[in-house]
Amino acid sequence: ANCGSTTVAGTNNVTSFQIGVAVNSNNQYPNDVSVPGTCNTAVAATAFDTLVVRPGTTLTFTGNPSVVGVDGLVLVVYGTVNWTGGNANARRRANFQLGSTTIIKPGGAFNISANQNKDITIDGVLIIESGGVLNAGSAVGGDNFTINGDGVLQLDGVLIANSLTNDGAIVGTGDISTATSSGSGTVNGVPDPPTSGSLSEVGPTWNGTSWTPSPANGLTAIINISGGNPFTALQNIVVSSLNVKANATMDPNQNINISNNLILDDGVTLTLGASLAGYSMLKFGGETEFGTGASVVQQQNLPGGWHMVSAPMNATNAGFFGGIGTQAANGNNNTQNFFSWNGSDFVNLANNSAAIQAGRGYYGFVGNFGFQDPGVHPFSGTPNTSVTFPSLTPSNTEALTNVTVDGTNGRFGWSMLGNPFTCALDFSSLSTNDIEDAFYIFDPSAGSDGEFVSVSGAGLGTTFIAPLQAFWVRSTGANPSLGTATMSANGTVSSSPDFLRTGNTFDRVVLRSTEVANPNFKDHTVIALIENTTDGFDNGWDARKMMPSENTPGIYTIGNAEGLANNAIDYGPNRSDKKSIDLAFRASKQGANYSIRFDEDFMVNEYTIYLEDKLLGQFHDLKSGDYVFANDTNNRERFVVHFRSGALSSDLEFANAANLRAWVYENTAYIHPNVDLGRSDIRMMDMSGRTVFNTSADLHKNERYDIALPQLKAGVYLLQVGGQKVVKVVLR
Numbered sequence: 006a007n008c009g010s011t012t013v014a015g016t017n018n019v020t021s022f023q024i025g026v027a028v029n030s031n032n033q034y035p036n037d038v039s040v041p042g043t044c045n046t047a048v049a050a051t052a053f054d055t056l057v058v059r060p061g062t063t064l065t066f067t068g069n070p071s072v073v074g075v076d077g078l079v080l081v082v083y084g085t086v087n088w089t090g091g092n093a094n095a096r097r098r099a100n101f102q103l104g105s106t107t108i109i110k111p112g113g114a115f116n117i118s119a120n121q122n123k124d125i126t127i128d129g130v131l132i133i134e135s136g137g138v139l140n141a142g143s144a145v146g147g148d149n150f151t152i153n154g155d156g157v158l159q160l161d162g163v164l165i166a167n168s169l170t171n172d173g174a175i176v177g178t179g180d181i182s183t184a185t186s187s188g189s190g191t192v193n194g195v196p197d198p199p200t201s202g203s204l205s206e207v208g209p210t211w212n213g214t215s216w217t218p219s220p221a222n223g224l225t226a227i228i229n230i231s232g233g234n235p236f237t238a239l240q241n242i243v244v245s246s247l248n249v250k251a252n253a254t255m256d257p258n259q260n261i262n263i264s265n266n267l268i269l270d271d272g273v274t275l276t277l278g279a280s281l282a283g284y285s286m287l288k289f290g291g292e293t294e295f296g297t298g299a300s301v302v303q304q305q306n307l308p309g310g311w312h313m314v315s316a317p318m319n320a321t322n323a324g325f326f327g328g329i330g331t332q333a334a335n336g337n338n339n340t341q342n343f344f345s346w347n348g349s350d351f352v353n354l355a356n357n358s359a360a361i362q363a364g365r366g367y368y369g370f371v372g373n374f375g376f377q378d379p380g381v382h383p384f385s386g387t388p389n390t391s392v393t394f395p396s397l398t399p400s401n402t403e404a405l406t407n408v409t410v411d412g413t414n415g416r417f418g419w420s421m422l423g424n425p426f427t428c429a430l431d432f433s434s435l436s437t438n439d440i441e442d443a444f445y446i447f448d449p450s451a452g453s454d455g456e457f458v459s460v461s462g463a464g465l466g467t468t469f470i471a472p473l474q475a476f477w478v479r480s481t482g483a484n485p486s487l488g489t490a491t492m493s494a495n496g497t498v499s500s501s502p503d504f505l506r507t508g509n510t511f512d513r514v515v516l517r518s519t520e521v522a523n524p525n526f527k528d529h530t531v532i533a534l535i536e537n538t539t540d541g542f543d544n545g546w547d548a549r550k551m552m553p554s555e556n557t558p559g560i561y562t563i564g565n566a567e568g569l570a571n572n573a574i575d576y577g578p579n580r581s582d583k584k585s586i587d588l589a590f591r592a593s594k595q596g597a598n599y600s601i602r603f604d605e606d607f608m609v610n611e612y613t614i615y616l617e618d619k620l621l622g623q624f625h626d627l628k629s630g631d632y633v634f635a636n637d638t639n640n641r642e643r644f645v646v647h648f649r650s651g652a653l654s655s656d657l658e659f660a661n662a663a664n665l666r667a668w669v670y671e672n673t674a675y676i677h678p679n680v681d682l683g684r685s686d687i688r689m690m691d692m693s694g695r696t697v698f699n700t701s702a703d704l705h706k707n708e709r710y711d712i713a714l715p716q717l718k719a720g721v722y723l724l725q726v727g728g729q730k731v732v733k734v735v736l737r
Contacts, residue, residue: 060084060112082113082137109162111136127156133179135291137162150183152190160204161265169201177204178246178266178291193245194218208248241498246291249273255285260428260498263289267388271296277427279304279381286472288428290493293387302385303427305473309372309379310449313475315423316361318386324357325384326369327376332357335374342370346421348398350405364394364490366421366475371449384473390492392425397478397485400439408477410550410561410568410591418480422487424470428496432460432476433468435490439482443548443571446476456528456557457570459548463533464571465515465607469497479549511535512578513607514614514646518560518590521598521633528553529604530560531571532586532646534612538573540586541565546573558599559591563642578610578650588616588644595638603627610650617645619709622666622677665704667726674712676726678704685727687712692721 060083109115111134133139139162150166152158156173164181171188175181183201190196193208195218209218242261248268254276255261261277267289269275273296277285284305303317316325323329328336329343330353336342343359344351345367354367361367369376400418409415424430432444443461460466470476478487490496512534520526530550538546541564550568553559562572568589576584592599603614605628616625616632620643625632627646637643665678674687682704689698697717702710704726 063087082107082109082115084113086115106130106132108132108134109137109139110134111162113137115139127152127158127173130157130159132159133162133164133177135161135179138165139163140165152188154190175204176245178268179204208244208246247289249275252276254278255287257285258283260286261288262498263287263291265289266291266294267301268294269296269299269301272298274300274302274385276302276383277304279306281306281381284472286428286498287388288426288492288496288498289388289390293390295387300385301388301427302383303472304381304383306381307371307377307379308449309375310370311447312369312371312449313366313421313423313447314369314473315366315425315475316363316384317388317425317427317472318384319363319389320361320386322357323354323359323361323367325361325386326367327382329357329359329376330355333374333376334378340374342375344368346419348402348404348420362395363389363425364392364422366423366477368421368447368475388427388492389425391489392491393489394422394487395420397422397440397480397487399483399485400480401483407552410552410559410589415479415549415567418485420478420480420485421475422478423475424472425490426492426496427472428492428498429469429471430490431468431495431497432470434495436488437486438488439480439485440487441479441481441542442545444470444476444478445548445551446470446474456554457551459551459570461546461548461571463513463535463543463546463573464531464548465513465529477551481544512609512612514612514648515604515607516560516588516627516646517602517604518558519600519602520556520558520592520594521600523556526556526558528558528560530562530569530588531607532562533571533573534576534578534648535573536575536577536580538575539564540572540574542567542569543573547571553591555593557592558636559589560601561589561591562646563587563589576648576650578612580650584648586646586648587642588646589642590636590644591641592636593638594636597636598633599636600631600633601627601644602631613649615647617647619643619645622668622675622709624668665726667724669714669724672714672716674714674724676702676704676710676712678706678708681706682727686725688725689714689717690723690725692723697722 063085107115107130109132113134113136115138131139150164150168151170152173152175154172158164158171158173158175158177160175160177160179160181162179164179164183166181166183167185169181169183169186169188171186171190171192173190175190175192177193180203181201186201192204195207195209241259242255242263244261244263246265246268247261247263248270250270250273252274255278257278257280259278267275267287275287277287279285284303287301287303301318314326318325323343324332326343328334330336330340331338333340333342341353343354345354345361345365346352351368354361371377371379397420398418402418404416404419407416408419443459443464445460446458448456448458458466460468478485514532514534515529516532517527517529533546535546542549547564547569548571550559550561550570561568561570563569564572564574564586572586574584574586590599590601601616614627616627617623618625618632618634620637620640621634624647665676665680665682667674667676669675674689676687684701685704687700687702688696690696698715700712702712704710
């Protein structure tokens with residue numbers, strides 16, 4: 006830079022430090038830069054884009070710069086900035102004005118000294134992060150640190166000055182060391198506060214009946230909860246830091262989002278409430294400062310049955326969850342109610358002393374001899390803020406129990422993990438390696454036995470995993486990993502996880518199965534119509550079908566011999582061809598009646614969708630209503646779903662002869678004999694009796710024959726099999 010007659014040159018320190026003319030194209034300067042007083046005018050008049058003082062380096066101003074950083078300078082201090090303004094002989098007053106944004110990073114120091122008085126003025130934003138220091142010293146005659154009306158001091162580190170005038174705003178949890186203070190500004194939203202000492206003691210306060218002052222929802226400031234009656238929050242709390250000085254409870258579905266620290270005084274309990282209708286969550290980006298006996302209590306409603314659970318606190322023993330194994334209520338030496346997963350099988354946790362690990366998932370039973378009775382239960386401790394997930398199962402490790410319904414690949418590489426936080430975990434934000442982009446959770450409220458919810462790009466679920474919730478993932482390679490998750494980067498309280506959503510950018514064919522006599526026994530599968538995918542497993546879109554419980558009417562598609570709960574297939578609204586996908590049904594009750602229903606709420610475009618029952622030789626228009634059938638446990642893969650964008654080109658008409666059933670669909674004749682017919686003539690004729698298609702086939706009892714027909718003109722035709730008129734066909 007050209008500083009009068011002085012030129013500063015060098016490399017490897019400050020990026021985009023511009024005073025007058027840049028030294029070179031890289032705008033790089035030496036490790037220690039001294040800017041002499043002859044640069045005063047340039048400093049005052051020139052806008053710096055970005056000035057970074059790197060760790061271990063020093064930037065020294067020896068002149069009297071009256072303005073630093075007008076018009077958008079960002080000054081970032083990792084190392085040291087020294088300003089020794091003023092003139093020793095003249096003993097003149099020095100003025101140092103921060104006009105844009107200055108950030109003092111952890112370990113950084115900004116030292117301002119003068120031979121007599123100095124004025125430090127904030128017109129922009131000064132951020133002193135935790136571990137950073139701004140030292141204005143205690144010069145002869147005293148110094149003034151002034152925050153003007155538009156100025157903001159975000160202080161989570163230390164500010165040292167002899168006097169402070171605050172006409173702007175101070176927010177944060179840091180410390181101020183001043184002899185005197187004045188001004189009409191605010192500290193953490195509180196007017197006329199004390200401005201010496203810890204800011205964590207300053208903020209709106211709950212006195213048992215009201216706030217002083219009243220914080221708005223979304224306030225970025227400290228909130229103290231203290232004194233009087235127990236505090237119950239009826240709204241979300243979004244704050245810079247939270248200091249809880251008396252027991253406090255968040256109502257279910259009301260959340261706390263803290264950008265910095267959570268502080269609990271001695272003996273204080275912060276309860277995140279829950280009910281049958283929902284639960285509260287807590288997220289914070291800083292550290293916990295808990296007094297003796299202080300804790301966070303996260304409540305969760307646990308219906309009876311099996312649950313997949315995980316610890317959101319820094320617990321190390323299974324007793325965190327309740328009565329484990331032999332220590333269950335009414336338990337005995339044979340009680341087994343809580344299990345981990347070792348990559349191939351479940352492992353019993355014998356009692357409350359069994360070790361548990363943050364980020365690992367567990368299966369536990371709620372009910373008689375369970376680790377808890379049904380109802381709302383508290384889980385207390387200090388919340389986890391950063392967790393490295395346990396080692397995952399490599400893809401060549403086979404499960405000894407059935408995890409998925411079909412396919413050899415589905416038996417390998419399964420790991421059971423858990424959300425380690427008191428807020429929801431956003432699965433999509435995790436750093437995955439050798440992991441399928443799908444996860445699976447168990448919903449104990451589905452039916453009488455519970456059921457899995459499969460979450461993937463083509464499915465219905467969100468990527469948020471609830472607190473205390475465990476989940477399955479499947480590996481694709483030898484080194485699977487989810488890395489380290491932090492509450493600040495991977496947690497969210499934006500919404501409570503909701504496993505059904507209707508926002509679509511593509512068509513989802515959702516088919517729901519239900520037992521007619523017991524409508525609570527139900528399941529669903531999703532077929533997403535996304536071009537350039539495959540019928541088999543597409544990572545990022547598809548999810549495998551987990552093994553359903555005994556009473557569940559399991560429904561899923563078959564793609565490349567793999568059972569899929571969510572299946573994206575290569576089809577869309579602009580396609581003129583038809584598309585078919587095999588559909589399987591799995592239930593334990595022979596002869597029981599079940600229904601399959603098309604849920605149109607997830608569609609964007611218009612399609613004709615038919616369900617083919619290969620066992621009965623029938624087609625059913627799913628848009629006309631439910632398809633009801635009697636279950637045959639020996640015929641799981643009995644259905645096919647047929648798609649056509651818009652309307653079908655032919656009506657479906659059926660007829661039954663004494664010895665066979667036959668029908669036509671999409672230029673294919675389907676023939677299903679009830680007896681052995683042997684070699685038979687198959688003929689299509691127009692209404693004048695002229696043969697337009699003729700072939701023959703060996704027709705055997707209970708075997709279906711698919712015979713491709715030629716492209717025919719629109720009209721009415723007759724299909725004959727073995728000389729019998731079986732069905733009239735209308736082609737459009």
